[in-house]
Amino acid sequence: MSAPNAAPNPELSALATAAANSGPDGAALSRFVERFYARVPQEDLALRPAEAWLAVARDMLAFAAGRAAGAPKLRLVNPETAPQGFGSSPTVLQIANDDMPFLVDSVSMALAERSIGIHLLVHPVIDGESLMHIEIDRQATEDFAGIQQAIEAALGDVRAAVAPLLESITQLTAQIRAYDRQIQHQLLPQYPIAQRLASALAGVGPLTALAVVLLIDDPARFRHSRDVGAYFGLVPKLDESGDATPQLRITKAGDPLGRRLLVSAAHYILHRGPDSALRRHGAALMQRGGPNARKRAVIAVARKLVVLLHRLWVTGAAYDPTRGLAPAA
Secondary structure, three states: OOOOOOOOOHHHHHHHHHHHOOOOOHHHHHHHHHHHOOOOOHHHHOOOOHHHHHHHHHHHHHHHOOOOOOOOEEEEEOOOOOOOOOOOOOEEEEEEEEOOOOHHHHHHHHHHOOOOOEEEEEOOEEOOEEEEEEEEOOOOHHHHHHHHHHHHHHHHHHHHHHHHHHHHHHHHHHHHHHHHHHHHHHHHHHOHHHHHHHHHOOOOOHHHHHHHHHHHOOHHHOOOHHHHHHHOOOOEEEOOOOOOOOEEEEOOOOOHHHHHHHHHHHHHHHHOOOOOHHHHHHHHHHHOOOOOHHHHHHHHHHHHHHHHHHHHHHHOOOOOOOOOOOOOO
16 A cells, blocks of 8 residues: 555556556566556656556566576667567666665766766666666667676675675574564563554554553553553643743653654554554644654654553453544445
8 A cells, every 4th residue: 555645656557557458467567567667757657658668567577587596687688679579779778686785876887987878767676676777878789798797897896895784684684583573472472461452453563562561561550541642752842931832842751662663653554554544644644734744743643553552451442443534435
């Protein structure tokens, strides 16, 4: 589901529909098209017919298939209408590589060093794989080997530079997953209420639920659930020095880790979570615009979230994500 602030791209939607209807592989191609062109501006997609964009996507999908992990795959071609299926005056450079930092910059510099201009760059990252479709100044086929050698050297330099970083990330990821398993299987079962809250709301994981339960400790401490937002420092300060009482930044009272976890959960709910009254509440606040509208919306969702968690804890009620939503017409 798109984030509530994401503008729809009718050109991409039409392209995905055309891909779905293009043949036996239409469903797979449509899914790939949606991800491959997700970051291409609508006005750029409108510059070419759907058939041309589909041919580029289909050719890239076939080119990247079967690439061995850890090894880049690179191809230069001066396309004709066949066999690629799309005509192009510029030369096309296709690259499939493990995703890592500095790839686009390094490839662009390698081309610039040979005074080769870039006309179009499509660069999605799909399932950890960096795909590049780059249209460059038309090159003679006898120059392809030198260009390919320069780009392969640039990609090799990037891999050598970031390999230690990637290894560290891999190790940290393994450690984090091990800790997640310990929390899920050893610690969470000791707190049934946290287990229930973690399973009730999308975006509230075991760590967030445990933090809320352990920091609140006794839900009866709060006469009203709405008071919990202030306990976690998620309510704004007030300036009462004059006639007006403008809202300032949040107080940031209470435990900073608990507050960060709630804000992280609010980000997920607002931008990636399923439809719910909580998500729509934040989306409505963002649509009001104004300075810091996005930050205010996230904080508001985090505050409303912890109030909701306390209420579910006290009442034992099941979470209804549609509560408060207007009925469908």
